[in-house]
Amino acid sequence: MRSERAAGDGAGMTLRLLSSPEEYRAVEEVQREAWGLGGDGPVPATIQRAIQDNGGILLGAFDKDRMVGFTLGFLGREEGRLYHYSHMTGVRPPYQNRSVGFALKVRQRAEALAQGLDEIRWTFDPLQSRNAFFNIHRLGGTPDRYYPRYYGTMRDALNEGLETDRLRLVWRLKDPRVEARLAGECPTSEEDEKRVRESTPLVETALGDQGLRRPAHVRPPEADRVHLEIPPDLHAVRTRDPGVTRRWRDVTREAFLQAFAHQYRVDDFVTVRLGGERRSFYLCSRAERTDGA
Secondary structure, eight states, X not given: OHHHHHHHHHTTOEEEEOOSHHHHHHHHHHHHHHHTOSSSOOOOHHHHHHHHTTTOEEEEEEETTEEEEEEEEEEEEETTEEXXXXXXXXXXXXXXXXXXXXXHHHHHHHHHHHTTOOEEEEEXXXXXXXXXXXXXXXXXXXXXXXXXXXXXXXXXXXXXXXXXXXXXXXXXXXXXXXXXXXXXXXXXXXXXXXXXXXXXXXXXXEEOTTSXXXXXXXXXXXXXXXXXXXXXXXXXXXXXXXXXXXHHHHHHHHHXXXXXXXXXXXXXXXXXXXXXXXXXXXXXXEOOOSSOO
């Protein structure tokens, strides 16, 4: 378990499986801070305990004696295949951008492998560029399904006023690409920019009055390599150009549903500078046919 210990050491944290009622209560506190929970309360300590004692994995990250982050998941099954479903991973705001989330995912991967599993799945908001970059570019996960309005209406600070569409991500734990990304082997920024320029847009965008990009329309997926643009900072859109936020959700939903229906796969997610402007893209390609056509 050298790699997961190294990840925890790199973040300056201690990682461990949780077991006490006090630790489960601390997870509730981290949930409130990480997501600004209002009417939708945290996963309670009693449910956490049930998950942990029955095949789930609940890990905490500690700065000395203070819990600063956690990841919680349970056993899942689809068509006879078993996997670990990662329900939530949260980090207290002062500790975000300090590799705590990465350390937790690396340790979660080790725990799942120790259970004999080779796959972890979870969902995330496709308009949250930081999550997309972390899940796809840094961890090497692969989105494979788009779920419109997945959770219905939510009232926490991150989701209020926006339909809860989600991408499902599959993390194939023994995939060489995953192992390479975990080792820090990622394309250079120049290579990322080249991949964007050599692909065709699914969503046409233009700069608006606030200096932020606005989606114009969705193009049908036709080229072998395409890209799907989202805002590099959704919070900035919601703050400075709130009227366009729902438009981003609508066009992104349409573009993803069309792409998946036409057998495109998501290869990567990148944030690059084009013409001095910071922009974010899902990079997709047409999956190879297996029916002999």
